[in-house]
Amino acid sequence: MNDIIQVENKFYISVNSTYADDRVRVLNHIDTFGIFDRWGDIKQLGEEVQGIYYNGMRFISELDFRINNERPQLLSSAVKEQNEVLSVDLTNPALVSIDNEIPIPKGMLYIGRSKFIRNGACYEQIKISNYGHEACEFEVSLSINADFRDIFEVRGIKRPKRGEVYEIKHVPDNIILISYLGLDNVKRHTQVHFSLKPDSWERHNKAIFKVRLEPHEQKILEYSLQFIIDSQERERLNYSSAHKLIEKEMVGLNKLIGHISTSNQQYNQWIDRSQYDLLSLLASTEFGYYPYAGVPWYNTAFGRDGIITALQTLWLAPEIAKGVLNFLAHTQATEMSAYQDAEPGKIIHELRGGEMVELGEVPFKRYYGSVDATPLFIMLAGAYYKRTGDIDTIKSIWKNIEAALNWIDEYGDIDGDGFIDYHHKSVNGLTNQGWKDSYDSISDEDGNLAGPPIALCEVQGYVYNAKYSAAMLAEELGNTEQAKLLRQDAEELKKRFNEKYWDEELQCYVIALQDQKSPCRIISSNAGHCLYTGIADADKAQKLAKTLFTEDMFSGWGVRTLSSKEKRYNPMSYHNGSIWPHDNAIIAMGFSNYGLQEEALKITTALFEASLYIELQRLPELYCGFPRRGGEGPTDYPVACSPQAWSVAAVFMLLEACLHIEINAKEQAVYFHKPVLPEGMETIDIQNLKLGDGYANIELYCIRNTVGVKIMNCPSGWKILVVAE
Secondary structure (H helix, E strand, O other): OOOOOOOOOOOOOOOOOOOHOOOEEEEEOOOOEEOOOOOEEEEOOOOOOOEEEOOOEEEOOEEEEEEEEEOOOOEEEEEEEOOOOOEEEEOOOEEEEEOOOOOOOOEEEEEEEEEEEOOEEEEEEEEEEEOOOOEEEEEEEEEEEEOOHHHHHOOOOOOOOOOOOEEEEEEEOOOOEEEEEOOOOOEEEEEEEEEOOOOOOOOOEEEEEEEOOOOOOEEEEEEEEEEOOOOOOOOOOOHHHHHHHHHHHHHHHHHOEHHHEOHHHHHHHHHHHHHHHHHHEEEEEEEEEEOOOOOOOOOOEEEEHHHHHHHHOOOHHHHHHHHHHHHOOOOOOOOOOOOEEOOOOOOOEEEEEOOOHOOOOOOOOOEEOOOOHHHHHHHHHHHHHHHHHHHHHHHHHHHHHHHHHHHHHHHHHOOOOOOOOOOOOOOOOOOOOOOOOOOOOOOOOOOOOOOOEEHHHHHHHHHHHHHHHHHHHHOOOOOOOHHHHHHHHHHHHHHHHHOOOOEEEEEEEEOOEEEOOOOEOEEHHHHHHHHHHOOOHHHHHHHHHHHHHOOOOOOOEEEEEEEOOOOOOOOOOOOOOOOHHHHHHHHHHHHHHOOHHHHHHHHHHHHHHHHOHHHOOOOOOOOOOOOOOOOOOOOOOOOOOOEEHHHHHHHHHHHHHHOEEEEEEEOOEEEOOOOOOOOOEEEEEEEEEEOOEEEEEEEEEEEEEEEEEEEOOOOOOOEEEEEOO
């Protein structure tokens, strides 16, 4: 995902303007998310990004709670542990009561605000308590407005023309209806339902309630905000009923993923926080669960992000991978479209709603500008089958896997040299189409931007692994000749890759081959992905590991995206020197795959220690790549998404790398290959690990640097082994 708007990419969401200093609170649920200030209000300050957004548009742009027309004083504000409720504690400033006779001292009233978002609606409960010894009277008010700005417009796109808010009306007195007719001829509505009838109105959208409280009396005001497109019907629920549904959904979601606890409480907090964050990003679709990329600005389905998140959590939550595979198979491209960077068989990059995508002002309704999502899709299919043995799902998407393979061979290699590359076709599409997709992320040793077609090193690894995975699946389906040809293709690619991409002087794979196939001879984290996919020759893995841990690449908080020796290095950049948790988790898993467990452990420890300095121990999308300084945490990247799916899921892949766990459904076996436990951790307890039709409970323990396993429960026919080779 890109961080700035380019000339070529001018319709891609920009995140180059900070909102971090506003200290916002974010809530999300599937296609709806809200950005609030710490009071629980919505105000258009600074970059004017606060609001509640639904299906790609801002449905609430103002929310202002007042007491006697004064803003309450903030006591505390936090999103609860499972991300479902924003809880705000407020008190009153010194006030004069309604009758102007009895003053209300500062701090006499307690105001508790609790709000959550669910299924295209926002619910709030406001409790007001009088802790004084005298009765008091006052007014509370709530101002609400909606500007119905498209998310791309909010993030910086200038539109020559837009639709209009055409009415604000009361239907009846305790309901406000704000409506907008877009240029796409779609009507969008915000409905506000108050539990109590306001005593008066100001400017049609400011509800005023007169409150009298006896000593130690409490009164409750509730309201809901419903976001409706055209004649869409939405069930009207009160706060309590909607919250019970949220709680019920959370119980069901928690069953999707096995639970990990350790002897180290700080690790437990990191793991639990990550699990709650991941579950909060899961969207229930008709094809299964899909992890949305991240809030606030990527609260939608991204192909690459969804696949990598599914791979990170596959060993603990295979149901997520199944949903991702089915969703991406359904949205796979079937025809050519230069505007969407689409070709038959290609897997989607991102999918969005909203007025601007409906009008074609931006190409992201269904946009396919990723060179890596398609081979990653096949990789996930192979890994999912090996993990679960679910041949029925593989059969149902086999035609999609074959279409993806055909895309690799027919469309992926633009210049016919045997390497998959990219050159964007959409005038408004992404210039770079790997995971580092900012415009300046791929360059040569002189700092010159790479010229297309560009063949990224990690993408060749994805294709290698994809063809091996597809060969395994083809064989399972009885297509032995197809399997043989796919393996031959993979081996030939591996041979050519190690000849063309390995740079002995750099002791690293070059980041890419550019126009005329000249190498971009820079050291980057991309090379670490080649270990994850298995395309790297064994003799090069140890050399690459040493390179990635040199001072110019390893900051102490993780592996940088780019070496500090390179011309374009900037520790504050999006892709040229920053540190990404998901990137590091993939590298750690790559180390583990080559038997480099201590190296995997070093990355795990670095990210764990970084989490200790980060609010809620929630690893964000990225942080800056400055060298580690004693007594200080990593430097924030101010507009990083948080939570973001593949960042919060990184901990699960990091633990997988340390344990080097392999689950083989066909063999009905769980293998731990030379497992190691992080420093300060004596045991790891894995509960409800899905194995076939049953579940296992396993404890790993470390005694004198040797890891053993206790099997508390295991499905019949399965075996669990520690392999010490």
